[in-house]
Amino acid sequence: MASVGKSTNIFWQECPVGKLDRQKLLNQKGCVVWITGLSGSGKSTLACTLGRELHSRGKLSYILDGDNLRHGLNKNLGFTPEDRAENIRRVGEVAKLFADAGLICIASLISPYRRDRDSCRALLPDASFIEVFMNMPLELCEARDPKGLYKLARAGKIKGFTGIDDPYEPPLNCEIEIKQENGFCPPPSDMAGEVVTYLEEKGFMQE
Numbered sequence: 001m002a003s004v005g006k007s008t009n010i011f012w013q014e015c016p017v018g019k020l021d022r023q024k025l026l027n028q029k030g031c032v033v034w035i036t037g038l039s040g041s042g043k044s045t046l047a048c049t050l051g052r053e054l055h056s057r058g059k060l061s062y063i064l065d066g067d068n069l070r071h072g073l074n075k076n077l078g079f080t081p082e083d084r085a086e087n088i089r090r091v092g093e094v095a096k097l098f099a100d101a102g103l104i105c106i107a108s109l110i111s112p113y114r115r116d117r118d119s120c121r122a123l124l125p126d127a128s129f130i131e132v133f134m135n136m137p138l139e140l141c142e143a144r145d146p147k148g149l150y151k152l153a154r155a156g157k158i159k160g161f162t163g164i165d166d167p168y169e170p171p172l173n174c175e176i177e178i179k180q181e182n183g184f185c186p187p188p189s190d191m192a193g194e195v196v197t198y199l200e201e202k203g204f205m206q207e
């Protein structure tokens with residue numbers, strides 16, 4: 001009897017067209033670019049700039065943005081550690097499907113806990129999970145505060161806000177780290193360029 005999670009009597013169905021066939025069609029390799037960092041660190045900005053750059057080079061990508069997914073797939077989840085873990089788990093599984101479809105999947109979530117990110121990494125075949133750490137100081141993110149959420153968190157009107165009264169655990173072994181240079185944040189095009197160069201060097205931009 002085959003059993004997975006809570007289901008029993010389930011079997012894996014093989015499909016006639018596989019990942020390699022799709023990659024050939026698209027002339028690229030499926031992977032997940034997982035962008036993690038504090039609210040306001042520039043995750044969505046990098047995701048959008050990277051998505052546009054890949055599109056202009058004829059590469060198929062798709063952005064999974066934490067904020068957006070919380071309007072649908074994850075609308076029943078809040079920000080407790082358990083809900084964040086479930087949020088990341090679901091997005092990791094969806095990202096895995098997109099990578100299997102042959103796409104360059106760009107996931108952009110705070111994903112504050114190391115264990116949850118590492119579980120997503122473990123879902124993907126070797127080296128096709130590319131963790132990008134937006135290593136921006138809290139002071140910068142808080143000064144940006146585009147949604148006014150840090151202000152609310154400091155005023156005690158949002159509880160459990162990442163970086164204020166909920167932890168952010170920085171990656172220990174990420175593939176790419178984006179940080180300030182001489183006190184300045186690199187422009188979005190440079191941040192995206194760094195990721196594109198990595199994808200080229202590792203062979204994801206062609207089949």
Ligand SMILES: Nc1ncnc2c1ncn2[C@@H]1O[C@H](COP(=O)(O)OS(=O)(=O)O)[C@@H](OP(=O)(O)O)[C@H]1O
Binds near residue numbers: 111158160
């Ligand atoms: N308590 C608390 N902590 C952190 N963030 C909060 C919180 N409440 C709401 N928000 C808003 O939700 C966005 C983060 O959603 P994520 O799905 O990326 O979060 S997580 O990965 O599950 O931690 C995040 O979006 P970004 O600013 O784009 O990161 C916030 O706008």
Ligand SMILES: Nc1ncnc2c1ncn2[C@@H]1O[C@H](COP(=O)(O)OP(=O)(O)O)[C@@H](O)[C@H]1O
Binds near residue numbers: 039041044144185191
């Ligand atoms: N490289 C950058 N240089 C200057 N401003 C940036 C840069 N990246 C992001 N920003 C600005 O910082 C704010 C937060 O960026 P955003 O991408 O929404 O962060 P996050 O998705 O991590 O919450 C936005 O106002 C955005 O325009």
